[in-house]
Amino acid sequence: MRTTLADIAAALRVDPLGDADLVITGITEPADAGPEDLALAMQPAYIDDLAKGGAVAALLPAGTDWQALGLKGAICPDRPRYALAGASAMMDAGEGYPAGLHPTAFIDPSAQLGDGVSVGPLAVIGAGAQIGANSVIGPQVHVGAQAQLGQRALLREGVRIGARVVIGDNFIAQPGAVVGGDGFSFVTPEKSTAEDVRETLGDTVTAEGQAWARIHSLGGVLVGDDVEIGANSCIDRGTVRPTRVGDGCKIDNLVQIGHNVVLGRNCLVCAGAGIAGSSRLGDNVVVAGMAGVADNISVGDNVVIAAASAVLSNVPAGRAVMGYPAVKMETNVAAYKASRRLPRLLADVASLKKAVFKDGGTD
Template sequence: MTYTIKEIAASLGAEAFGDVDLSVGGVAEPAMAGPQDLALAMKPDFAKGLPQGQAQAAMLWQGADWQQLGLKAAIIAPRPRFAMAGLSAMMDPGQGYAAGIHPSAVIDPAAKLGADVSVGPLSVISAGAVIGDGSVIGPQCFIGTDTVLGQGCFLREGVKIGARVRIGDSFIAQPGATVGGDGFSFVTPEESNIEKVRDSLGDAGEAKAQSYARIHSVGSVSIGDDVELGANACIDRGTVRDTRIGNGVKFDNLAQIGHNVEIGNDCLICAQVGIAGSTRIGHNVVLGGQTGVSDNLFIGDHVITGGATKVLANVPAGRVMLGYPAMKMETHIEVYKGLRRLPRLFRDVAKLQKAVSNPGGND
């Protein structure tokens, strides 16, 4: 599929310059771009690669001199990186899934499929499942009993969705994602060693061997519209009430969301984040990669955590948190500066101790 520079600019709400009827069929980094590619030179530093490639057109930054860069045409957007969202959608060749229902798919007669639904090879759709119009179920997917999937959803290969899950429109799940696995809920007949440590802040008392009984997850998962779930990410079902995910939430790969967790709208949950059971997350929260959040906590709106932050207490709205345990960013930086000064402090103290123990020196 090819587009003219004029068509692309109009679709993105950007300005087109030069030979606007020039056609391109793909995007590329400037140094690797061919004659039919639109080079992504969205910063002056990126534009330095243009002479190494063969691009005739490029997407540039505001105020760029496209003629001086030797181009025949250019697209200039107020915010080039945001324009990339629309541009990448236009240029995405997709996964090549065939339309219609593959003959190897297993679809229960009691399932309901909307108009223009595509189901890939070896996928299973269980009784009572409802699949919205225009949805694509990739190969080797599983959709459980009485699960509802909204319109325009897209499940990549190997996605698994358990029974009675409710998912809104425009849901995207990357390969291997799982929604509706049972929560990690186990209990001992008597107070466990873990509970003793938690209550005493470290003293387990007289520890003894214990076995664990399983608490079944009778709740499910409720997910809003326009949510994306990364590869091998997992959202557990609730113990009694549903685990709830708001609209517009984006999960990166390998995220783990525990039972009964509630996440507000438009949050970013980065790679390898783990959120323990019954924690509540506000709106527009960003959890950096490998952030860990303990159970039964509350994180307010617009909170941001840096990579590998470990949240062990409630976080008020608007905070930027770093470290283990998590603390305000400015506090964490001061603590880090203090740690770096410790070797010098130890040397100074050693000199003082020596001076005090030998006040006369060599005399």
């Protein structure tokens, strides 16, 4: 991609500083930058690295004295990281998928493709599927029967969209993502040990029935607009009602969204997280990496769940939680600090014990 500092600044709706005609062919870290790269010096540590590279233009925090850094030009927005979203979009060369329909793709005659759709090699589009205009169906992608994709979808290599899944506009699925697999729903003829433990909290385990019968997934998956799903992540279809993912949700790699789950708008679910069946998350919820939400849990709006936490009970709106089980973040931090003091506390108790009981006895 070849552009100028002026073009990038215009796309970001900020004024270019210095030589606006500087040619920009890439974006990189300051220490690795060359004379045609826009160096990302958005924090003090990276600003210091400018001297290690050959950049003559940089993306800097507002108010930075760019001339003192020896640069010929700069872009200095109020929120540099947000500006990076726009700048990186300009410079993204994409995957290079060709336009049109590849001869090895199979497209059922009853499928409907909008204008400008491209379909890659060995892709399969099932009966009655609908693909919105200007969508890209990458190589070895499968779109199931009667599935619906909105406009400008991008399905990368090996994505699987199940039958009757409905997805809005501007959907992005990274390689290997699966939307619309069956939910993990099984039941035993008699009460199972899992049910027994749940009721007794492990006090007794008496149930014996363990012959699991499959509950079929009759519901679908409804995905809103502007949703992105990471590589090898899975969203299961509902049992009798659809699993729902709200507008603007961003789901990282290796995430599991169970059957009947409801995600509100603009949720962020990070790598390795799992949301168990029938849980409901409000709007703007952040689930950090490796965190888990148990089944049938309700999480309110604007909740932040820290990494590797386990949410085992409902969480009210606006709360930050942490730990196993997840509690208020400040409560978890206080408990952690107290646990680190335990060795010293035990040593103090032992010392007091010796002082009180001269012979080392206990009574």
